[in-house]
Amino acid sequence: MEYDVVIGLETHVQLKTKTKAFCSCSTEFGQVPNTSICPVCLGLPGSLPVLNKLALEFAVKTALALNCRIQRYFRFDRKNYFYPDLPKNYQISQYDLPVALQGFLEIEPQEGVRKCIEIKRIHLEEDAGKLIHTEGYSLIDFNRAGIPLLEIVSEPQINSPEEAYEYLLSLKEILRYLEVSDCDMEKGSLRCDANISLKKRDHFQLGAKIELKNMNSFKAVKDALAYEIERQSKLLDKGRILTQETRLWDAKEVRTVSMRTKESAPDYRYFPEPDLLPFVLEDSYIEKIKESLPELPYYKKHRFIETYGLSFNEARFIVSEKKLADYFELCVNLFPFPKIIYNWIVGPLMGELNERKISIEDINILPQDFVCLIKDVESDKINSLKAKEVLKKILDTAKSYAEVIKEESVIMISDSNILKGVVQKVLDENPKSVSDYKSGKTNALMFLVGQVMKKTQNNADPKIVQKLLKELLDGSV
Numbered sequence: 001m002e003y004d005v006v007i008g009l010e011t012h013v014q015l016k017t018k019t020k021a022f023c024s025c026s027t028e029f030g031q032v033p034n035t036s037i038c039p040v041c042l043g044l045p046g047s048l049p050v051l052n053k054l055a056l057e058f059a060v061k062t063a064l065a066l067n068c069r070i071q072r073y074f075r076f077d078r079k080n081y082f083y084p085d086l087p088k089n090y091q092i093s094q095y096d097l098p099v100a101l102q103g104f105l106e107i108e109p110q111e112g113v114r115k116c117i118e119i120k121r122i123h124l125e126e127d128a129g130k131l132i133h134t135e136g137y138s139l140i141d142f143n144r145a146g147i148p149l150l151e152i153v154s155e156p157q158i159n160s161p162e163e164a165y166e167y168l169l170s171l172k173e174i175l176r177y178l179e180v181s182d183c184d185m186e187k188g189s190l191r192c193d194a195n196i197s198l199k200k201r202d203h204f205q206l207g208a209k210i211e212l213k214n215m216n217s218f219k220a221v222k223d224a225l226a227y228e229i230e231r232q233s234k235l236l237d238k239g240r241i242l243t244q245e246t247r248l249w250d251a252k253e254v255r256t257v258s259m260r261t262k263e264s265a266p267d268y269r270y271f272p273e274p275d276l277l278p279f280v281l282e283d284s285y286i287e288k289i290k291e292s293l294p295e296l297p298y299y300k301k302h303r304f305i306e307t308y309g310l311s312f313n314e315a316r317f318i319v320s321e322k323k324l325a326d327y328f329e330l331c332v333n334l335f336p337f338p339k340i341i342y343n344w345i346v347g348p349l350m351g352e353l354n355e356r357k358i359s360i361e362d363i364n365i366l367p368q369d370f371v372c373l374i375k376d377v378e379s380d381k382i383n384s385l386k387a388k389e390v391l392k393k394i395l396d397t398a399k400s401y402a403e404v405i406k407e408e409s410v411i412m413i414s415d416s417n418i419l420k421g422v423v424q425k426v427l428d429e430n431p432k433s434v435s436d437y438k439s440g441k442t443n444a445l446m447f448l449v450g451q452v453m454k455k456t457q458n459n460a461d462p463k464i465v466q467k468l469l470k471e472l473l474d475g476s477v
Contacts, residue, residue, distance in 0.1 A: 002200075002201040003198040003199060003200060003201060003207075003229075003232075003233055003236065004159070004198070004199050004200075004201055004203075005159050005160060005196065005198060005229055006156045006158075006159065006196070006197050006198070006199065006206055007156060007158035007159065007160075007161075007163070007164055007194060007195065007196050007225060008120075008153070008154050008155060008156035008157075008158065008194070008195040009153075009154045009158065009164060009167060009168070009192055009193070009194055009195075009221075010151060010152075010153050010154075010192070010193045010194075010195070011151070011152045011153075011154075011168070011171060011190065011191070011192045012127075012149050012150070012151050012190070012191045012192070012193075013062075013149065013150040013151075013152065013175060013180070013181045013183070013189070013190055014027075014127070014147055014148070014149055014181055014187075014188065014189040014190070015054075015055050015058045015059075015148040015149070015150055015180055015181055016058070016179065016180055016181050016182055017052055017054045017055050017058070017148055019052060020040075020041055020052065020126070020146040020147055020148065021049075021051070021052050021055055021092070021124070021125075021126045021146055021147065021148035021149075022040055022041070022049030022050060022051060022052065022092060022126060022146060023038050023040035023041050023049065023050070023146060024038070025037060025038050025040075025041055025146065027147050027148075029187050031143055033139075033141040033143060034140075034141055034142050034143060035143065036143045037142050037143065037145070040146070041087070041126075041142070041145050041146030042087045042088075042142060042145070043087050043088030043089075043090075048275050049092060049273075049275055049276060051076075051276065051279070052148055055124060055148040056099075056124070056279075057289060058148075058150065058178075058180040058181075059099045059100070059122065059124050059150050060099065060100070060281070060285075060286060060289050061178055061180060061289050061292070061293065062122065062150060062152070062174075062175065062178060062180055063099060063100030063103065063122045064286070064289060064290050064293060065174050065177075065178055065293060065296060066100075066103040066104070066105055066119050066122070066152070066174070067103040067104050067105075067119075068100035068101060068102060068103030068119060068122055069100060069101050069102045069103070070099070070100050070281065070286050071097060071098065071099055071100060071101065071281070072280060072281050072282075072283075073097065073278060073279070073280055073281075074094065074097045074098060074099050074278065074279055074281075075094070075097045075272055075273070075276070075277075075278040075279065076092050076093070076094055076124075076272075076273040076276045077092075077093055077094055077095040077096075077270045077271060077272055077273055078090040078091070078092065078093075078270065078271055078272075078273050079091045079092075079093040079095070079125075079268045079270055080268055080269045080270075081267075081268055083128065084131060084138070084140055085128045085129035085130060085131050085140050085142070085145070086128045086129070086145070087129065087142055087145055091125060091126060091128065092125060092126050092273055092276070093123065093124075093125035093126070093151075094123035094124060094125065095270040096270075097278070098121045098122060098123035098124075099122055099123055099124055100121065100122040100123075101120070101121050101122075102118070102119070102120075103118070103119035103122070104116050104117065104118050104119055105117050105119060105154075105167060105170055105171060105174075106170075106298060107163065107166040107167055107170050108166075108170075108298070108301075109162065109163070109166045110312070111312035111313075115163065117154055117155070117157050117158060117163075117167055118154065118155040118157055119152060119153070119154055119155070120153045120154060120155050121151075121153050122150060122151070122152050122153070123150075123151050123153075124148065124149070124150060124151075125148075125149050125151060126145070126146045126147065126148065126149065127144050127145065127146065127147040127148075127149050128144070128145055129141055129142040129143070129144055129145040130143070130144050144188070150180075150181075152171065154167065156195065156197075156206075160225075161221075161222040161223075161225035161226045161229070162222065164194065164221055164222060164225055165218055165219075165221065165222045168192060168218045168221060169218065170297070170298070172190065172218075173297040173319075173320060173321075174296055174297060175190075176321065176322060177294055177296055177297055177322045178293070178294070185216055185217055185218075186216070191216075192215060192218075192221055193211055193212065193213050193215075194211070194212040194215070194221055194224065194225055195209050195210070195211050195212075196209070196210050196212065196225055196228050196229070196232075197209045197210065197232075198229065198232045198233065198236060207232070207236070207242060208241075208242040208243055208244050208245075209244050210228060210232070210242070210244070210245060210246075210247055211245070211246040211247070212224050212225070212228060212246075212247055212248075212249055212256060213246060213247070213248055213249070213259065214248040214249045214250075215249045216251075220249060220251055223249075223251075223254065224249040224256060227249075227254065227255060227256055228247075228256060231255075231256065245258055245259070245260065246258075246259045246260050247259055294322070297319050297320070297322075300319045300325055301315045301316055301319045302315075304318060304319060304325075308332060308338035309338060309339065310338060310339075310342060314342055314346075317346065318342060318345070318346075321359070321360060323359070323360045323361045324345075324360045327345070327360055327363070327367060328341060328342065328345060330367040331345075331367045331370060331371050331374075334367060334368060334371040335371045335374060335375060337378075340374060340378065341371075341374065344370070344374050348387075348388050348391055349363075349365075349370070349391070352391060352392060352395055356395070363395075364394070364395060364398040365391070365394045365395060365401075366400070369394065369400055369401035369402075370391075370401075372401045372402075373387055373390060373391060373394075373401055374387075380461070382405075382459075383458065383459070383460070383461055383462055384462075385453060385458040385462065386458045386459055389458060390404050390405065416464060416468060419452070419456075419460055419461075419464060419465060419468055420468055422452055422455050422456060422460070423452055423465065423468045423469055423472060424472065425455070426448055426451045426452050426455065427448070427469075427472060427473070429451075430447075430448060430451060433447050433448055434448075434473065437473055438473065445466070445469060445470070445473070448469050449462060449465050449466055449469060452465045452469070453465065
């Protein structure tokens with residue numbers, strides 16, 4: 001039987017504030033367990049919460065970027081449930097009057113394919129602590145308790161694991177552009193729960209909603225959803241009735257396992273937080289935040305396509321990180337050849353960054369130095385092999401381009417009369433490669449080119465070297 005897939009995502013974003021949501025404890029990751037705590041985040045009697053001003057600003061900024069309607073009047077509520085890592089036995093969250101409602105996020109998985117996913121609500125809340133399970137017992141670290149979270153809830157308008165993946169990628173890009181979160185899933189800064197149900201094709205009634213948890217990467221979200229589609233389809237084909245529940249994703253076993261039957265809103269016994277008065281936002285406050293919004297990835301991507309002639313995939317890659325897009329644009333302003341700049345960034349530069357396991361944010365080569373390097377290659381002052389050596393040395397030493405080329409022998413040798421002697425010497429020293437080439441093994445030519453480059457410390461013009469080798473090997477000189 002054919003089924004329609006209906007998916008909604010609940011994304012929890014840890015906001016990049018220095019202190020917690022309702023107290024002054026540090027949010028720094030990796031501190032000694034239970035050292036960043038106080039009476040407020042532990043919910044001790046007599047303690048009173050005070051809302052983090054920056055957390056609210058980040059919430060409004062995110063809501064504006066996601067085209068939401070900002071609530072001028074909102075409040076906090078207590079969400080009551082007992083769990084060992086929840087020190088108060090309730091969580092300060094928001095229920096019927098959240099910060100923002102009714103937004104949308106447009107995804108564009110490929111050129112010409114667009115889909116608008118509506119955002120149901122965005123609300124602020126505090127995080128719980130962390131349980132560390134060991135053999136025979138569990139430990140609790142309350143350092144994370146009270147850290148500010150922004151929950152972004154989509155409408156159930158996602159219809160495949162691939163769309164869910166694209167939604168999360170686009171959302172992450174926006175959050176990083178806004179600089180409201182580092183979105184580091186390994187540190188728990190971005191977490192996602194997925195609700196999935198299947199319904200018969202062309203029927204209106206949705207099937208039972210299954211919530212998926214414990215997914216620590218976007219790929220895990222996609223894999224878990226794909227597994228659930230197959231699992232639920234098989235059960236429905238057999239006439240089984242699915243019940244609402246929460247399931248955990250087991251990445252090692254590549255399957256979901258039942259955790260509990262799903263609670264509903266009445267189970268949490270929401271009621272207004274008595275220690276926090278309702279909040280009223282003025283229009284001037286919202287307008288000020290709106291003016292601070294950067295150019296967002298979707299619009300930047302299309303501007304790069306139109307202005308710089310990049311392809312859809314090229315623009316998509318270069319705007320995936322704000323710092324990368326900014327670096328690219330600074331370089332293009334100095335050397336107006338976008339394709340050449342793009343090829344150098346995604347090729348040699350990204351190769352070096354990946355090898356060092358650093359990001360564009362950690363780069364120590366200024367745009368003007370990077371452009372000088374590219375210009376010298378384009379004007380045949382140095383060859384591309386030597387340029388890559390120079391690039392490596394700049395990244396290793398943090399010296400300027402001018403300093404490195406003073407230390408290195410970088411002037412390209414293009415004089416055929418000078419190179420002919422070196423080429424002949426390489427031929428004399430490598431009779432087997434000469435024989436291989438003459439017997440039809442053309443790869444031998446590139447080996448010989450490499451030997452000449454080695455003898456000239458990569459300063460020879462490889463085009464002239466190849467031409468001279470062919471002439472000598474073919475007997476035309």
